[in-house]
Amino acid sequence: MKRQWTPPRKPKAPDLMQVYNAMYAALGPQHWWPGETPFEVIIGAILTQNTAWTNVEKAIVNLKAARVLTAADMRDLDEKKLAALIRPAGYFNIKARRIRAFLDYLYEHHGGDLDAMFARGLKRLRHELLDVKGIGPETADSILLYAAALPSFVVDAYTKRIFSRHDCFGADVTYHEVQEYFTRRVPHDLALYNEYHALIVKTGKDYCRPSTPDCDRCPLIGFF
DNA sequence: TGCCAGGCCGGGT
DNA sequence: ACCCGGCATGGC
Numbered sequence: 001m002k003r004q005w006t007p008p009r010k011p012k013a014p015d016l017m018q019v020y021n022a023m024y025a026a027l028g029p030q031h032w033w034p035g036e037t038p039f040e041v042i043i044g045a046i047l048t049q050n051t052a053w054t055n056v057e058k059a060i061v062n063l064k065a066a067r068v069l070t071a072a073d074m075r076d077l078d079e080k081k082l083a084a085l086i087r088p089a090g091y092f093n094i095k096a097r098r099i100r101a102f103l104d105y106l107y108e109h110h111g112g113d114l115d116a117m118f119a120r121g122l123k124r125l126r127h128e129l130l131d132v133k134g135i136g137p138e139t140a141d142s143i144l145l146y147a148a149a150l151p152s153f154v155v156d157a158y159t160k161r162i163f164s165r166h167d168c169f170g171a172d173v174t175y176h177e178v179q180e181y182f183t184r185r186v187p188h189d190l191a192l193y194n195e196y197h198a199l200i201v202k203t204g205k206d207y208c209r210p211s212t213p214d215c216d217r218c219p220l221i222g223f224f
Numbered sequence: 225t226g227c228c229a230g231g232c233c234g235g236g237t
Numbered sequence: 238a239c240c241c242g243g244c245a246t247g248g249c
Binding site: 044045046048049050051052053054055056090091094098133134135136137138139142154156157158159197198200201204205209210211212 | 230
Binding site: 050051052054055058059087088089090091092093094095212 | 243244245246247248249
């Protein structure tokens, strides 16, 4: 996350369900996560770190064509070959190492069984995932929410940008602060967390990009 | 052409 | 406890 100084402002505390309803009414359901299996979701979560999703899709296509989009098959893959397959996603050497680190964790702690991993429960699994080199808070929460179906609210660059622009908090807030901001104000519901984050990303992509903002038509105008 | 994308880590103050 | 450079491709 880039940090930028912002003048002190009085924080606003909008009704976040009203904000959610406004996004949903304007944009509709987003059908996240775009992935067919929990394992594909996990790999996508790592591949999309600071990367456009269109590039991740190309990498996923390569992995599917190579028939290695399962934990067992990908584990048998040399790290260099894995890097070559995920090349379109960018940072391919780093991400190959991160995927390898996750697979090592999955096999050492859960015998390669994703369901066993998910059964650890939200709190403990989150800590375990954060101990894997290459999995930070957003990736961990994405895995928890969209692969494990555990209600962990996902915070990303769009979440900070949109809501700091609307003076809910400063642009320099920490991940944990933003996560608490939401979990304290919206019901702890899996489907809601799922759709809320997806709608934030869609809203950000369409209306809240740094160089091509389209704030005038943002569906959130008037709710803060 | 340059800037940006659904972060994270490791080394330096 | 911050702060910052590095990682890399593809789209507009």
